[in-house]
Amino acid sequence: xxxxxxxxxILGAGxxxxxxxxxxxxxGYQNITLYxxxxxxxGTWRENTYPGLTCDVPSHFYTYSFERxxxxxxxxxPGPEIQAYFERTARKYGINELTRFxxxxxxxxxxxxxxxxxxxxxxxxxxxxxxAATGVLHQPNxxxxxxxxxxxxxxxxxxxxxxxxxxxxxxxxxxxNGSTGVQIVSALAGKAALLEHYQRTPQWIMPVENGRFSExxxxxxxxxxxxxxxxxxxxxxxxxxxYTQSITDIESEASxxxxxxxxxxxxxxxxxxxxxxxxxxxxxxxxxxxxxxPDYYQAIQHPQARLVSNGIRAIEANxxxxxxxxxxxxxxxxxATGFHADAFMRPMSITGxxxxxxxxxxxxxxxxxxxxxxxGFPNLFMLNGPNGPVGNFSLIDIAEHQWGYIERLIARLDxxxxxxxxPSMHAMETFEEERVEAAKQTVWYRGGCVSWYLDAQGxxxxxxxxxxxxxxxxxxxxxxxxxxxxxxxxxxx
Ligand code: N01
Numbered sequence: 241x242x243x244x245x246x247x248x249x250i251l252g253a254g255x256x257x258x259x260x261x262x263x264x265x266x267x268g269y270q271n272i273t274l275y276x277x278x279x280x281x282x283g284t285w286r287e288n289t290y291p292g293l294t295c296d297v298p299s300h301f302y303t304y305s306f307e308r309x310x311x312x313x314x315x316x317x318p319g320p321e322i323q324a325y326f327e328r329t330a331r332k333y334g335i336n337e338l339t340r341f342x343x344x345x346x347x348x349x350x351x352x353x354x355x356x357x358x359x360x361x362x363x364x365x366x367x368x369x370x371x372a373a374t375g376v377l378h379q380p381n382x383x384x385x386x387x388x389x390x391x392x393x394x395x396x397x398x399x400x401x402x403x404x405x406x407x408x409x410x411x412x413x414x415x416x417n418g419s420t421g422v423q424i425v426s427a428l429a430g431k432a433a434l435l436e437h438y439q440r441t442p443q444w445i446m447p448v449e450n451g452r453f454s455e456x457x458x459x460x461x462x463x464x465x466x467x468x469x470x471x472x473x474x475x476x477x478x479x480x481x482x483y484t485q486s487i488t489d490i491e492s493e494a495s496x497x498x499x500x501x502x503x504x505x506x507x508x509x510x511x512x513x514x515x516x517x518x519x520x521x522x523x524x525x526x527x528x529x530x531x532x533x534p535d536y537y538q539a540i541q542h543p544q545a546r547l548v549s550n551g552i553r554a555i556e557a558n559x560x561x562x563x564x565x566x567x568x569x570x571x572x573x574x575x576a577t578g579f580h581a582d583a584f585m586r587p588m589s590i591t592g593x594x595x596x597x598x599x600x601x602x603x604x605x606x607x608x609x610x611x612x613x614x615x616g617f618p619n620l621f622m623l624n625g626p627n628g629p630v631g632n633f634s635l636i637d638i639a640e641h642q643w644g645y646i647e648r649l650i651a652r653l654d655x656x657x658x659x660x661x662x663p664s665m666h667a668m669e670t671f672e673e674e675r676v677e678a679a680k681q682t683v684w685y686r687g688g689c690v691s692w693y694l695d696a697q698g699x700x701x702x703x704x705x706x707x708x709x710x711x712x713x714x715x716x717x718x719x720x721x722x723x724x725x726x727x728x729x730x731x732x733x
Contacts, residue, residue, distance in 0.1 A: 249367035254283020256623035257373035277344035292427025293319030296532040310461030349591040377579035387554040421576030429539035444502040444525040448532040499525040509537035527687025592617040605695040609663035618660035629703035641714040667721035678704035
């Protein structure tokens, strides 16, 4: 390690930022600061607190590889336990001490070989290396429904849950049936006096068990060997591989099997043939992000629940008016209407080398070489940036692979082999051309649906190849893709 350490700034203290902070300390870096706009760590798991919040990745895989958690109570991890896990891990590894909370970066500009950072508070900082760990789905999508401001009851987005509003005995309307809407409806069925689920497009539902771990099991998992055996990593990785294969090859056996499981679930779980047809999607399973749910079909068949599939015309003082003219009287309306999935670091303004603006570079669509780096933006590395794998598997695992790659890039900076690392424009363009071509073969593109996976041009933005290809790409950088200028006389100061 050179005497003068590089100054490293991490933006965001969610899952990915905590990971970067831990790994950098492991490597011996000390000149590190995390900036977090909120008052505690946790990212998406801090912001989402809706009833039924659950991650659909098996609990023991939804942890850092170096910090397993024997204490999960359920086979699928509940949101509050995930948040507690991140808070505990951040405390254990000294992340809170490295973090300035309540600081939102609104401008990062690369000048004189360093990132000049400005914060909403007026605070400024300078970094040699900038890690963007700002998350994927964090800007709520508020639907433009006429009359919403006139509603007399409570109305909020799923990611801004208003816990001051009591739900028992209320008439509740949930708009949106992605993973979030489905989880909320499953949790509230039987608690509300009336629960209406507003469905614009039916979704395929994959059945999944979500059992409890007994006290004995949790005690046994304290032994890492027992836990490792119970996890059965090979079986899980085979499932991930089959899942990505189903996405990239709709003719594959894996794809057919997953589609059949969804169809069988609908046939076997919904008894009323009319309701069953209203719930039946006309697109291929997996076209939208697959919903894993043990209990949605039961919930929507609850006597107090109602599926509303007529479109919404307007929100009025007393409820929602659908296009058939019916007024649905409600006390609470929840927008489970998703996020602006193309935001990434934005609305932060980012200016790279020679004044290049991220907004210009991303004019057509968010893009990055192997989802981690961008030409013109030296020493800026992204975790869970655009075009990485986003699916029904652990984003923690993905961030760890990406971090391994970033570590190799930083090592070259640290060895003094160069002052700045960025991929060549040629590498970026070649990658992007291949990626877009591959994306057009996926079920996201060919499956006959619209989803948040699609960019403004209708091209799926997520990693369009299988998982192993991602793992291989992250294992060792292809150095021919990088511009590595000779180091200048002065090193990092
Ligand atoms: O959002 P979504 P989400 N009028 O975008 C509907 C992650 N997640 O928050 O399909 C009426 O999937 C929209 O309808 P349509 C996970 O990655 C993970 O549910 O566009 N409806 C759709 O039904 C997930 O994929 C977990 O026709 C409107 C819904 O709103 C991602 O978050 C748990 C509308 C939006 O669905 C986002 O899920 C929860 C309008 N104007 C979430 N606008 C895990 O388990 C939108 N909709 C890890």
